[in-house]
Amino acid sequence: MEFKLFKVSGYEEAIMSLRMSKGKYYSWGNALDIQRLVYAVTDQQGFIASEEEYSAKMEILGGAPGKLTGDYETDVAEFERLLQLTFKAAMEDKHHTLMKYIDISFFTEGLHRGAQDDLDAHAIAFNNRITRFSTRLAEIDNVKLSEWYQDKVIPIYEVMKRLGVLENHLPAEVFMGHNETKFILTPFGYVLEKFAQVPAKNGLAKDVQRGLMPLGIASNALWKIDFFNLRYVYSMRSKLTKANPELKLGMEQLADQIELLVPVFGSYFRKVFTDSGHWEHVNKVRTITSEQYQQIKPVLGHS
Known part of the structure; x- marks a missing residue:
């Protein structure tokens, strides 16, 4: 199971939001200068660019337009200075709206569906920008548990298969109900014959089979949320809360990456003033x- 920080965006909007509120610091030209600065000193994921990446972007910009100096350390320092002013207003002076201009996107890989549901409980904080591995659309041929569950539970089907019960004692098909309807044995349980192909190929069969899939099944998802609301979600799902253990591990992984890779704001992600x-x-x-x-x-x- 892993949480992977994918992209950070919106620095220039956060910086310009502070300048807009004070009026005298705003101009269209300044906005474009800051946009070029952010482009030059950050990489495709929104982290501080390497000097080589900076140089390549300066060539694309045709030198040092606007207030860019062409010096890597000078321009990175200016970006961090502007971001520090924004940070102070947002996190020390509690003008929280400034943080909402900064978006964070991340992937969760191998997190079990139950923990996904616990994180998805804060969907309004994500503004519903959540896309999960779908048990309705994907072709699934077995139950793969998340890492956290693998040494704690075994699906009954796996136990029976290892003991040879399936081949020797468990019927491949059963007839149930008033009409003696035929059900076929699958890795998930018994399924009505016409829906029992594994992996399921059509939508209705997938809808039927997903009814037998456990909450412990490993799943992936893409999430996007602004910095302010992610701090709130973290406060509800950190290792110091009563959240699901696997979800707490993932949230701490994400927090570690934010602290390391998000300039200025990242160091204080876990903290309040x-x-x-x-x-x-x-x-x-x-x-x-x-x-x-x-x-x-x-x-x-x-x-």
Whole structure:
């Protein structure tokens, strides 16, 4: 099972959003300059580009148009300076809308369907930008459990197959119901004969067979969400929550990649800026009443 950070976008919109709110820093020319800067210093995934990638992009731009200097370190530093101003307003001053301009897309590979459902519970945060491996559209010929389940449960069909029960004791077909309807044995269970081809080739047969597929089946998906809402989803599914164990592992994988690869904002992905002026893990912050605050003010040194 693996969570893979795929792409980060929207830096220039986040930067220009801050400039727009202050008015005097906006102009169409400045917007184009920032767009060119972001293009030059980031790679196709939205991470900081290598010096070689930067040089290749400068050739495409025809030199150093606008406010680009042509010097890799100088232009990267300017990008990070602008992003730092945006970061301060967004995460310290709590102008959260700025974070919503930054989009994060990632893949989940081998996550079991039950954990997908737990992550999908926050579909509104993703603005429904979720596409999952479909048990209705894909051709599936066996039950492959996610890694987390593989040493914890065994589907009954696998046990019976290993013990030779299928060949020796379990009938290949059974007749059930008032009309003695014929059902065929499949890797998922018994299925009405006309829907029993494995892997299923038509939509209706797939619809029928998926009814026997377990929540532990490994699955893949593509997800896209803005930075602000991803921090919220993380706070609900991190290792410090009561979320599904495999999902918690995946969310921490994703958080590690964001911290490493997303400039400026990434280092604080797991954290919130408290009223006491400190950064703290989002799951370690507690809300207190005004009366409780009055009691601890002397300890905090607040007047």
